[in-house]
Amino acid sequence: MSSEGVDEAGWDLEPGDESAPLVEAVGRLVKFCREATGMRVADLADAMGYGEDMIRKIERGARIPRPEFLEQADELLNAGGRLKWFMEDMRRARYPKKVRELKALEDRAVELLLYSNHNIHRLLQTPEYAKALFETRQPPSSTDVVERETAGRMARKTIYHRDPAPMLGFVQEQVTLERPIGGRMVLRRQLEHMLEIAEFRNVTLQVMPTDREDHAGMQGLIEVLKFADGTGVGRSEGAFNGRPVSNLRDLRILELRYGMIRAQALTPRESLAFIERMLGEL
Template sequence: MNVIEDEAGWDIEPCDEIEPLVQAVGRMLRVFREAAGMRVADLAEAMRHGEDMIRKIERGVRIPRPEFLDKADQLLNAQGHLRAFMEDMRRARYPKKLRELTQLEERAVELLFYSSHNINGLLQTPEYMRKLFGMRQPPLSEEVVERETAARMVRKEIFGREPAPMLSFVQEQVTPERPIGGRMVLRRQLEHLLEVSELRNVSLQIMPTDLEEHAGGSGRIQVLKFADGTAIGRSPGAFSGRPVEHPRDLRILELRYGMIRAQALTPGESRELIERLLGRL
């Protein structure tokens, strides 16, 4: 079983708790296909998918996309029985811990992120995400890469949330410099960073490499604050890397993050740096 650590810092493990439901949906698809007098090849052609994918869905070894169920319901005259599972399959495509992380981010009114190795997951373009997942060792299957990319894209809906949360990002200078995916992928990623940095509720800062003093030596920091005054935070260099909620522990993470922000370039200076990097491509 693949274990993936999300860029926000929480470990994510694809779970099999929804396997019976996926298998039930697969059996239902087969029943409606056969009732419609269609072979696997016929349904595959009508759906514009490969026969192998249809067989995997019917065997319950592949989670169907919601839009697949929507179209299949219409083609097979399932009268809403397949469409009824669209939301379940949407949730099933994402690991349980990632669903929990997304729920935390949906509740947060302020989010603080310091990233030292890669561009933070909430700031990544789909192409950048795929390249990162594709470089994991041992290699992930194409299906896992696509699933994790789709799951991370769902998290990006936070930028369109109302009321908008406050988001603060500090990125090590090496993260926008490292050519993940090559020149064109990096170009689009840098353009996206500039676009996001223009949002009124977003602060994006770069920590320069040549800084003599650096409060981020302990690695990534993530703090999510909620409307009721509670919060949760995590850093691999503190509290054995486990998530913490006690005010005393959170104060340590916030103190470190505050120092990092003070040492980093201002948002304006950071934009200028990203523009210079973009101009070199």
């Protein structure tokens, strides 16, 4: 059995993950259905194209099964849809806890103010760019962790398809558009993707040129999420010790700083022209 096939069975459960009880229950259900048909672990592993150890890890709740695994197992074990029922739950469970928490906030937000000075913002990244970014970590993350983190990041991009759509304002440092994370072709596709996202009526994308003498963003990343009830949450690397804040006074400070950054950046039209020129030079 190839390691590639084994890896495709699912994702290792993180210690302390709040999804553990559900994952363990699904694992017990897989085992129950397997034993009900008289199949051994080896029989199921062979039929599905996975290693025996991987099947055992899923059955004891140590590994989150992929939705595709549950769909295939449901048919092989004549489970009558009982395993398929949990496909969406396992799809959500695979995302790291911090990603689920961020996505819950983003799903509530009616406006997002986002300034990135080191990497292209997570909500703008392509899968290839995000994967390459995770692969730059030192010490290196495992292939499983990189895949799980990338999938979680891509899941957050459902924000673009919400109805009603939230307003999203992005300001990107010029250097983030120039650093070829993953290589020139990955960067090219990333810039093309940003131009596509910028076509949405609820999205504003601006570039902060490197040659600006006055720059209100020297204290680093800023993210402010506003909710329909008038509350919000924000954070900045250079304010409040980097901790998330939600009181109106602190949020106002971040909003004012972001507003100045946006005023100092290129206009949206100038920014898109700038990105198009970069593409022409790649």
